[in-house]
Amino acid sequence: MYSLLIKHFFRSKTVWLAFGILMFLGVLSISMGKQFLNQKQATIAKTAEQQQKHIETQTKLYEDDIGLLLYYLKFSFVNPVEPLAGVSMGQSDVNAHIQNVSILNLEGQKYDTDLVNPMRLQVGNLDISFLIIFLFPLIIIALSFNILSEEEEKGTWKMITTQGISPFKFLLKKLSIRVVFIYIALSILLLLAKIVLGIPFSIAFLQIVIISYLYILFWFALCLFVILLRKSSNTNAITLLTSWLILVVFLPVLVNNYVSNKYPVEEAFAMTIKQRDAYHTKWDTDKKETMEKFYNHYPQFRKYELKETGFSWLWYYAMQQMGDDESKAERDAMFAKIQKRQELSARIAQFFPPLQVQLSMNTIANTDLSNYVAFLNETTKFHEDIRLQLYPKIFENQPASSVNWKNYKPIFFEHQNNFNMLKSIFSLLLSTLILVGLGVFRNLKYFR
């Protein structure tokens, strides 16, 4: 029985066409992922060399004024791109991967973007996660929308029911061939991605694999549910396609629109103006007052006193610090808004598998917004570390050669995402079970 069904399945031209499309786009998307990784990694690889060169030229130019030298000197902080980012690029093409900051006011520097073509961003990426979320469901629908209705329309269904085999088992057999076929196609692509992108066999990769398989199963469950409504092939096709259109195309856009309109992040503008004003007004206000604020933030520097007249780097860097310190309220408000956006997105997404899968994959691949926010926060720490190391040198006006510049190499950010596998697949599993359960329950009397 099985072998006949399999033969029948592979006779259909649609099957080979579907397989061809999947493989072609799969290879294309993997090579795009590879290229993305290569570009990012090449840039990251160059930073160490660039920083070394940069430090060498600048220290030569300003060797007798360390305060001025550090006005120009930039240090790199790198958010490395993991191979998994080639599977799910997420927001990693929108947000910068390398922070190149001087010890001046940080808030004026850390949101600088990389150079990316906005047209490319708008069209979006063609990565494997897109293929899985967007295209696989369509292929599943095309392969299985008429497996029951076709038999009924051709009149072969009656023959099956009269042959004494369980029609339910027969239907399941037909569907299982399709599930296996799609799983094989998906496995080929994931294996190819693993090899080409150099993904290590880790828990993260396994999680992506499991989520993908479950997502595929969800679509088969939806198909089964619609098939068991026992409508005509045309109705099935339209019902399934409409569900696809709503779940994959329409809802994500609607949800995003809702989230971004509900929480507009206008605080970003307020923050950016505030950090400028807070620093610049200090040129015209009482120096002692500025210094007092600075000493309060860093009591360990109280021992460096401000000379009565003339320019001093101590005062200058204290002023710069005020830009960061006094824009804190606006900054916190901005990050609170972003946090709200994330929470709301996640809350809504758990009800809709395509959204949930996209967000989960981005989280696992460390290409989501929370990774970027964590990177920004870590940049603040990185910036402070460097400042605290170099402040005493400036305040004591030591020569530039007193610093061992060789120690200042780019630092890499390490991020531990707090991805909760169970939580993110729970609703996926539940909706799959409900769909199958409902479909079967409605048809119990036929499937004795």
Added chain:
Amino acid sequence: MKNNAIILIGTQFFKKTFYTKGLFVLLSLFLAVLAYVTISGWNAYQASHHVVEHHQESSRKSWEENPDKHPHRMAHFGTFAFRAQHPLRIFDSGIESYTGNSIFLEAHRQNTANFSEASLSTGLVRFGDLNVAMLLQLILPLIIFFIGYASITAERENGTLKIMYIQGTPLHKVLLGKALGLFLVSSLFFLPSLLALWSVSFIENHTPNSAIVIRSLFISVGYIVFFMILCCITVIVSAKSTNSNKALLSLLASWLLFFIIIPKTAQVVGNSLYPNLSKIEFKAVIEEEVTKQGDSHNPDDPYFNAVRDSVLKANNVTDVKDLPFNYSGFIMSKGEKQTALIYNDQHKKLIKTYERQNSITDNLVLINPYLAIKNLSMSLAGTDFYTYTNFLAQTEKYRYQQSQYLNELQMKFISNKATSSEGKINVVDKSYWKSAPTFSYKYVSIVDTISNQIIAIIALIIWLLLTIVYITKFTNRFKII
């Protein structure tokens, strides 16, 4: 009375479809979403307009509130340019979510435009933007396919096509009639959408030099032509297919191909063929170019030493301190000019690279009417790539103007013996801050927009002519039974 048959078939198809239950559900859903999208888009536009205006004012206010100061302090105090949106972005938001909204403009430093909507959003933003144009470009074509896929095949399956033919209606008239009917049905969807466009256009008409009415006019005509093309194609596919099932599948497959896969692949391939520099590389190139030509910040730079010597000679003095103007202001204005030239040169190259990346998509406009309407609509709504680069160019021009204004103040009013920009000694009167130039963003002129999109316009016209000619000349041999 020759065309009576076409009109008869058209109205009959319209009436028949109009009274089906499915259409009513679909239409009410579409209209509900349209209403939501328009209202929320409008609110968002007004909120953002308000936010931009408010912050533009508040940043200007704090600029003007500066006390008497050394001009170079003001040069680094800098100004912000916030991108003002075109009111038609309510209709089509184009690439706006991906372009930076605020840019900090200071002396001798070109900053990036930051805080794009996408950079502050979760990964969901990558599914696309919801606006009226998205409904018209992606969803309505599918609806047209759903409604029209069986327009001819059903008649053939019922045998009515045969009867019509025997009664003297040639096949091409049946097709034209069906296309007309389908177009009438689709107008139930797109006319309200265009109504949304026109209401934006009339109410936001006060926005200066936005050319909003002409733009809306072009958009309306563009979409009407686009839907005519789609209706013709749907009917042709239906006539060519042996049964309704196949017609539906072919239409859906072409939707997937033309609306999703081709646009995505084209842009992605363009990017990999013409990779652009990363920001660090870009800055390194500029830095290198500056050291090559002369670095005004380097006291031993040969180029700027030569400039100094020639200035000393021209003024018949031996020390820069004896010059009749502030020397460091002078050197900064020279340095600004030189770095701005280098930057603009490199920035033009970058934009050229972006344009090359987009060129594949731009050329595909000719074979893909979806891309044609997408580009056209985006341009007319003032949310396209050109508008964005134009914004960047305007900010850079303003930045240069402002820096040079402050350098001139320094040359004129600051003593040549001044050693520091600090404190109340070497200052310029604060009234000069008020008279500094302000940034006012100008929308791209409609003439530029049209000339940029001339290929898209031609492509749409050619497609319409081709499909109509195809129906009238080549469909009479299609199978009737």
